[in-house]
Amino acid sequence: MKSFFTLLLTTILSAFCISFVAEAAIVINDYTMPKDLPEKYKSSLFSVLVEGEVIDTYKVGLNAWNNEVACCEFSSVDSVGITVTTNFSFSSARILPRDADIQCIINGNHLTFTMPVPQNVTIIFDEDFHGNTLHIFAQQQKNNTIKKNDANIIYFGPGYYDYSSLPPLQIESGKILYLDAGAVLRGRVLISDATDVKICGHGIILDDFTTSDEYDSVALTLKNSNHVTIQDITILRNAASWSAFMWKCGNISVNNVKIINPKYACSDGFDIGNSHNVTFNHMFIRSCDDSIAIKGTGNYGYNVAENPAITQANYAISVCNTQVWCDTNNALGIGAETVAAYYDNIQFKNIDILYNYDDLTYPDQFKERSALNICALNATNISNITYEDIRLEKGKQLISVTMPNDFWFGSMKGNWNWNGSFSRITYRNIVSYSDGSNVIQLFGRDSRHTVSDILFDNIKVNGSIIDLDSPLFKTNKYTKRVRFCRNGIITQEKMDHSELMFIMQHLSFRKDIKGGINGFIARGLMELAMKI
Structure with a gap:
């Protein structure tokens, strides 16, 4: 009997632990900023918590009105609670797009809301579309089946890679560029005269510079290429x-x-x-x-x-x-x-x-x-x-x-x-x-x-x-x-001008054009034709 109760207790505890782990795994925070990412790319205006877990937030740059545009990204499998804290004051906030129908609760400089399914949302403050803005990208849980050692795969794992002084990273035919979540590649990517190319992963191409070399000053360029797939990546450009x-x-x-x-x-x-x-x-x-x-x-x-x-x-x-x-x-x-x-x-x-x-x-x-x-x-x-x-x-x-x-x-x-x-x-x-x-x-x-x-x-x-x-x-x-x-x-x-003129000319051949209903119609059509 004792062994039975021991087994029962063990089963209950195991089930509880499994349930707890499953619930804790709602948020997959695998988009962590690289430790050596320069401070200028980190937002100081926004802090984001998803189910109590800190989500790193990028400062992409300043908009035309000199206010910050920031973003963050995470994966989830279900509804999640999100808290955003700002270091500026605001009296109202709204979550877009409108059809997402997500309402938020404001408490001081904190706002909280529930995101029912993974999606992209934007938060504007005080109805100021020229003000500080936060874009949140909630992704479906990714299935990482990449073979990192495959000769046809150019793999960038989590970390910061500064290629800004180099020519664009060129992806040749049959190759895959995989930017894993947490990878930030500061540089340009080029696909030229290539076929069967793929760029994927949940990493970032960061391009906040301009160049004067023989290549385009563009973060991602495709030229004269066929059968190319680009998916899941983020491009942060500030130029x-x-x-x-x-x-x-x-x-x-x-x-x-x-x-x-x-x-x-x-x-x-x-x-x-x-x-x-x-x-x-x-x-x-x-x-x-x-x-x-x-x-x-x-x-x-x-x-x-x-x-x-x-x-x-x-x-x-x-x-x-x-x-x-x-x-x-x-x-x-x-x-x-x-x-x-x-x-x-x-x-x-x-x-x-x-x-x-x-x-x-x-x-x-x-x-x-x-x-x-x-x-x-x-x-x-x-x-x-x-x-x-x-x-x-x-x-x-x-x-x-x-x-x-x-x-x-x-x-x-x-x-x-x-x-x-x-x-x-x-x-x-x-x-x-x-x-x-x-x-x-x-x-x-x-x-x-x-x-x-x-x-x-x-x-x-x-x-x-x-x-x-x-x-x-x-x-x-x-x-x-x-x-x-x-x-x-x-x-x-709306009939076009020539059609109206044709009808008017047709009516003008009628003998009674100067009077009666036909004359009235013709004169009206003439006036309308002259307006359009």
Whole structure:
């Protein structure tokens, strides 16, 4: 009997210990800062506890308004409690994205909240989108099955590696660059003329410097490469230069990559140039210039005289399930450089635009900038573009489609000597909560360069459905066939200028044109045709 009770007690204690260990393992803090990481990369404004465990917090840099942008990362398998302590005072705080529906409790300079599932969230204080900001990346528990001694694997374990004085670390065909959690590589990474390459792990590429060597001053560059996968890494960039860029590439998958570059300006997030079959999924990008820009930079770099028709096209590109924050220029854009044979089959879907601002120095002066943007400097055909299920928390202009002569006070010239038009562009389930202008503008250039066949389906601004009669909606006479729908059912349609003129001319042949209903219709159509 004694042995039975001993066995029973042992079993109960074992079960208790197993339960305790399982509960304690909710938070996997394997993103610990390297011990020799320079102090300037450590945040002094934010302290983060997850289930009572200290999570190291990085200071990425200062934003355009000279306030700190910080981030931290951890893994979890379930709901976790988070406490954030600041060394500055605040009276309110909010957690984004809005759809996460996470509420916080404030006690002095502490705020606490529960994160129900691993996800990316951002904390803003006192509704100041220009103030100190904390980005928290909660990851699913990782499954580390990497073979560290494999000859095809370039492995960086936890630690700080300063390659800033060296050329970019070049990853050749068939190789894997694995940055383990806790690894911080200060340097640049290049994939050029390669196939079957992978960059993965939960480590960090840190690039807070600019260079003048023969290589691009970009943290991560892909050129002339095919079948490349990039996943799970974080890029912390603090320089007035692009963070990541691909050019003349195909079959590229970018998944669960986090990018922050708060430096003003030219600090794009991840740009795509003359590439095809590209997928971005579950991304987080904060930039102080375009967050994502699909560009055409020609065969040898941007050349305003180059005919886009002889360059590689941009097509089959998808950006989904992503959060972006853009302190300058456009959040989700095509252009401004558009030296590409054509743009086709491009989709932006299920995206939270946390913030979009036009410019620090010249606010409200660049009318071509917007959250959802197509701004082309070079004549080419852009078609089958879809923006769907997109939420704008705070910004200025909502949608803009333009064909300007130049960019940034004439510093970058365009070229409209060739034919090229924009058509079959769809905006579906777009919601803006912003207190900005929320302008929607579609401007063709001339009879050879038009904007046509545009569909708006459920566009809502601060609770109101937008239609043709909204003062927010603007077009010109080179914008044709615009339709507004609700849940796929057409409710309004804007005929183009030539169609109205045709109807008016047809009616003018009627003998009773000067009087009666036909005369009234013709005169009305004439007036309308002259306005558009």
